[in-house]
Each structure stands twice: as structure tokens, then as C-alpha cells.
Amino acid sequence: MRNPRSNSRTPRRGRQAGFTLMEIIVVVILIGGIVAFAATRILGNADRAKVRLAQAQVQTVAEKIQQYEMDTGSLPNTLDDLVAAPGDAGGWLGPYAKTAELKDPWNKPYEYRVPGDGAPFDLLSLGKDGQPGGDSVSADIKYQQ
Numbered sequence: 001m002r003n004p005r006s007n008s009r010t011p012r013r014g015r016q017a018g019f020t021l022m023e024i025i026v027v028v029i030l031i032g033g034i035v036a037f038a039a040t041r042i043l044g045n046a047d048r049a050k051v052r053l054a055q056a057q058v059q060t061v062a063e064k065i066q067q068y069e070m071d072t073g074s075l076p077n078t079l080d081d082l083v084a085a086p087g088d089a090g091g092w093l094g095p096y097a098k099t100a101e102l103k104d105p106w107n108k109p110y111e112y113r114v115p116g117d118g119a120p121f122d123l124l125s126l127g128k129d130g131q132p133g134g135d136s137v138s139a140d141i142k143y144q145q
Contacts, residue, residue: 067096083099124143127139
């Protein structure tokens, strides 16, 4: 009788299975590229989200200014008049806003001017850079009456 083990082959020990250093480096570079691409997309979306938030907040603060005007008969001198009653504001029913609501998503105070440029008042955020003008996420965000 034949020994069943005598027919079995023994595996060769030529090249060992596994990854070479070059293959590992290529994979790490590819993963790094994917992470970098994803990070720029996520951070870019965060800036766009802040612009949309600033647009909504400008609208909300403008409505609070209009409510103040309806209650007192005049526009506030400063945005702080929405938080605490000024001495000359008869009919003040506030507070109309909290101090934190008077800053844009980049933590800069909103610009408020009475009278406005062709309107009773101007209310705007100067965007990410905090400077007048600009484009993209640095553009001014103005209340449109």
C-alpha cells in the first residue's frame, strides 16, 4: 500500500506572500490623497454653510430691528438697543435680541447704519475676511429691503 503522504506536494518556499515596501508606499500615498481631497471638500462646505447662515441671520436681525421700530416708533441707534432698552425708547418691549445674535458666523459684529444707503437702515456682514467688498465667502452679505 502506498503512503498517501508520499503523493502530496510540499509547498515551495520561493517568494513569500505579502506586500513589498513599494506597494505599501503607493497605498499610503493614495490614501493620503483621498483624505486631502475629502478634507478640502468638507472645509469648503463649512465656509459655504457659514455664508448661508449669515444670510439667514442678517434677515432675522433685520426683522428684529423692524419689530423694535414698530414698538417704539423709531429705528434703534445701535444694535445694542435691541438687547437693552435705551433711555429714550418709549414703548420698548424687548429684549429683541441676545448679544450673541448680533455677531455673524465669523464672530464679527454686524454693520448697522442709520440712515442706510437708499433705505431706512443698512445691515450687513462683511464676510469671512471682515473687510468691505470681496468675493465668494469674503463678500459682503447685506439685508435687501
